[in-house]
Structure formats: C-alpha cells, structure tokens
Amino acid sequence: MPQRQSLRNLHYALLTQDTIGSILYGKPAPLVGAISAKVSPASNQEKLWADDGVFDIANSLGDISVEIELATLPIRAQAILLGHQYSNGVMTMSDLDEPPYLAIGFMSQPQPGRFRFVWLYKGKFALVQDEYATATDSAAWRQAKLSGTFVKREHDGQWQVIADSGDEGFTGAEDWFKAVYPLAPALPDPEEENP
Numbered sequence: 001m002p003q004r005q006s007l008r009n010l011h012y013a014l015l016t017q018d019t020i021g022s023i024l025y026g027k028p029a030p031l032v033g034a035i036s037a038k039v040s041p042a043s044n045q046e047k048l049w050a051d052d053g054v055f056d057i058a059n060s061l062g063d064i065s066v067e068i069e070l071a072t073l074p075i076r077a078q079a080i081l082l083g084h085q086y087s088n089g090v091m092t093m094s095d096l097d098e099p100p101y102l103a104i105g106f107m108s109q110p111q112p113g114r115f116r117f118v119w120l121y122k123g124k125f126a127l128v129q130d131e132y133a134t135a136t137d138s139a140a141w142r143q144a145k146l147s148g149t150f151v152k153r154e155h156d157g158q159w160q161v162i163a164d165s166g167d168e169g170f171t172g173a174e175d176w177f178k179a180v181y182p183l184a185p186a187l188p189d190p191e192e193e194n195p
Contacts, residue, residue, distance in 0.1 A: 006109040010034035010068070011177050012081065015101040015122055023155040025103055025180040029080075033071030035143055037106055039120065039150075039160075040065040064150040064159060066104065066123060073128065073144035081125050081146070099124040103180045104150075115165040117176045121158055123150030 010031045017024035042062030048055045079086035083097040105119040125148035152159040161181050163170045172181060 007034045007037055007106060008109075009105075009107045009177060010037070010070075011105045013103045013105070013180050014080075015103060018101070018122060018154045020154060023153065028103075028105060028177050028179065029077075030177075031068075031070060031073075031077060034106060035069040035071060036067075037069075037104075038065075038067040039118075040067075041159075064120070064123070066120060066146075066148045066150055068104070068146040068148075070144045070146070073146070078128060082127060099126070105177060105180065107176070113166075115173065117163045117165070117173065117181075119161045119176075119181050120150050121160060121180070122153050123148045 011028040012031060013028040014026040015024075016026055041064045043059055044062055046058045048058070050056075075091040076086055078084065079091045081099065081102070082093075083099045085092040085094070085097075101122050101124055103119055103121050104123065105117075107118070108116045110116055125146045128144065128146065150159060163172060163176075163181075165173050
C-alpha cells in the first residue's frame with residue numbers, strides 16, 4: 001500500500017550511559033518545526049564465492065547517516081545538541097566543544113488513521129552550517145539543517161526501533177515520547193508456542 005509523506009513530533013533525548021550492563025537516557029524534549037528526516041544506514045555485503053557462484057553472503061552494519069531539516073533551530077536547543085555553552089540567552093562556541101550522544105524520535109502518518117513511531121538510539125550531530133543573505137523584494141525561506149552519524153549501542157547492539165499503530169500487540173503509542181522506547185521483549189520460544 002502506498003505511503004504518504006508525513007513527519008511530526010520530533011524529539012531528542014541525551015544518552016547519559018551506554019555500557020554492556022546499563023543504558024540510561026535523559027527525558028525527551030521536543031524540536032518543533034520538523035520538515036524532513038532522512039535515515040541512511042550503510043550496509044556492507046561480502047560475497048563468498050564457491051562452486052563457480054555465490055555460496056554465501058555476509059552482511060555488516062556500518063554507520064547510519066541522519067539528516068534533519070527544521071523550520072527553526074533555537075540557539076538553546078542548538079547548544080544542547082552540539083555541546084556548546086549557553087547562558088542568559090547567549091550561545092558560546094569553542095574548539096573544545098564536544099557534541100553529546102543522543103537519541104532522536106519522531107512519528108509519521110504514512111496512511112490515514114495509522115501512525116509510525118521511530119527512535120534512533122545513539123548518535124551525534126555535526127556543527128550547523130549557517131547561511132545569511134540580504135533581504136530582497138521576495139521572501140526566501142532558510143531552513144535549519146542537522147547532519148549526524150548514528151551507531152549501534154554498546155549495551156545491546158541495537159540502533160533503531162520502529163512501531164506501527166495498526167499492528168496487533170503494539171500499545172506504546174501514548175508513551176512513545178515520554179521516554180526513549182525500552183528494549184523489545186524477548187521472543188517466545190517457538191517450541192513452547194507449538195508443543
């Protein structure tokens with residue numbers, strides 16, 4: 001079934017701990033004015049040739065490029081996303097600033113009455129490119145753009161979670177942006193389902 005374009009409720013949450021035994025995020029905060037979000041995972045494939053043909057294929061996940069376009073990006077939010085100092089309405093940038101790891105969540109309405117929910121678990125954004133031009137007799141929009149790289153978590157190797165509101169069993173829509181969505185429950189043992 002075809003899907004229509006839709007993007008709303010963009011949120012970010014700082015990743016404060018990511019170890020084999022523990023994962024911890026801050027409370028999600030909204031980024032208003034979402035225009036577009038592009039997620040481009042790099043997948044590497046290596047073919048094993050045998051008996052004069054491809055015998056097996058090994059896949060590995062590379063980095064995940066993320067591009068987000070916003071109607072506006074307030075400097076307070078920019079300071080948080082890029083690790084700059086912010087005080088009394090002033091953002092100060094230093095060569096020692098280090099962007100924090102964070103999660104990005106959003107939702108889409110690909111079909112009427114159905115919603116898709118997404119969290120990307122761990123990534124950093126690069127410095128924002130600013131562009132200024134003189135005003136003319138016709139209005140020209142300039143949108144803020146964020147570019148970043150996301151990776152899998154140390155905790156469990158996961159990098160993204162997606163859910164559709166119309167799928168049976170999904171009940172997390174109302175709480176999706178209250179916290180970064182928790183780990184997926186373990187799958188039941190197939191032998192227990194079909195004795």
